[in-house]
Amino acid sequence: MAKRIQISQHGGPEVMQLIDVAIPEPAAGEVVVENKAIGINYIDTYVRSGLYPASLPSGLGTEAAGVVKSVGEGVTALKVGDRVVYAQSALGSYSEYHAVHVDKLALLPDNISFEQAAASFLKGLTVHYLLRQTYVVQPDEIFLFHAAAGGVGLIACQWAKALGAHLIGTVGSADKAQRAKQAGAWATINYREEDLASRVGELTDGKKVRVVYDSVGKDTWEASLDCLQRRGLMVSFGNSSGPVSGVNLAILNQKGSLYVTRPSLNGYVTTRDALTSASNELFSLIGSGAIKVEVPPQQKFALKDAQQAHKTLESRATQGSSLLIP
Ligand code: NDP
DSSP, X not given: OXXXXXXXXXXXXXXXXXXXXXXXXXXXXXXXXXXXXXXXXXXXXXXXXXXXXXXXXXXXXXXXXXXXXXXXXXXXXXOTTOEEEEOSOSSOOSBSEEEEEGGGEEEOOTTSOHHHHHHHHHHHHHHHHIIIIISOOXXXXXXXXXXTTBHHHHHHHHHHHHHTOEXXXXXXXXXXXXXXXXXXXXXXXXXXXXXXXXXXXXXXXXXXXXXXXXXXXXXXXXXXXXXXEEEEEEEEOOOTTOOOOSOOTHHHHHTTSXXXXXXXXXXXXOSHHHHHHHHHHHHHHHHHXXXXXXXXXXXXXXXXXXXXXXXXXXXXXXXXXEEEEO
16 A cells, blocks of 8 residues: 545645555556655645645646556666656656556656755756746846746746846745845845836846746736837746636736736656656756755645645745655
């Protein structure tokens, strides 16, 4: 038997229950991974709350790193004992064992630990497509990235620095500002205290920015548009404060003929080749030390403490990534 987090209804963290299940068998094209470290993503809270769809009862989580325990029919790329990391799996990575399609898995280089991998894979692939594909950030370019001290945010700070770009990061506290700066943010704005658009104006000599990456959603939507140059691009990629809804498209005209995109990782990493190419880039930045992935001890939770982990994440108390350890 194995432990797994399951939800039978949508709601707050209390709907997550630890249950015993049989160790899964791999279907054709799948491997079963014995998870060693499980990545917690803000998206998991949307699935739990019902903001994102799931048929109940459901597992939670789509990311972990571990060791291949068994291999299904037709899988030739991986063998029992391989060290692997995965993201975008079927729901259920909050578990000791998870069956994962081979297209969602990457072999883990020896110099990257399970914890580093689970803390950076989904978030790093996200930063990869945001900065390298959705809008190609240029050296010396100044741009705005929200929640810069978060899991995705700290990787974005470091990736931007590696590209020679100047990331202005929003943060919710002075501690978080310091952490984002340490990770390579060129400037920070405490959006709980400072006026976002005026500060972006000051930092850019009145020019504003060509791209805003906004994962906060509802609370920052309109202020983010005010930070954009004429014909700039708003990349709205998350809902940490709640989803953006009821938008009158005329606002894009009024604020300067703006563009908006609402991307997701699933729309970019669609093939095994795309996964391999993006993960190689990520692993090489981690391997070179350009991206450091350090999870503070208080953000490593036992699998049975998944409720507490979600409470902590949703209270805005975390910096960088958080993990569940089976
Ligand atoms: P984070 O570690 O960034 O946690 C969320 C952060 O958002 C908080 O720490 C907080 O930082 C900030 N925040 C602002 N307002 C609120 C609020 N009202 N409630 C809670 N948090 C708030 O999470 P992740 O790194 O896991 O994810 C970051 C974002 O990226 C999420 O919105 C997620 O959905 C999105 N995402 C999107 C993907 C895509 O492909 N579209 C893929 C992966 C993630 P502070 O205190 O500094 O304000």
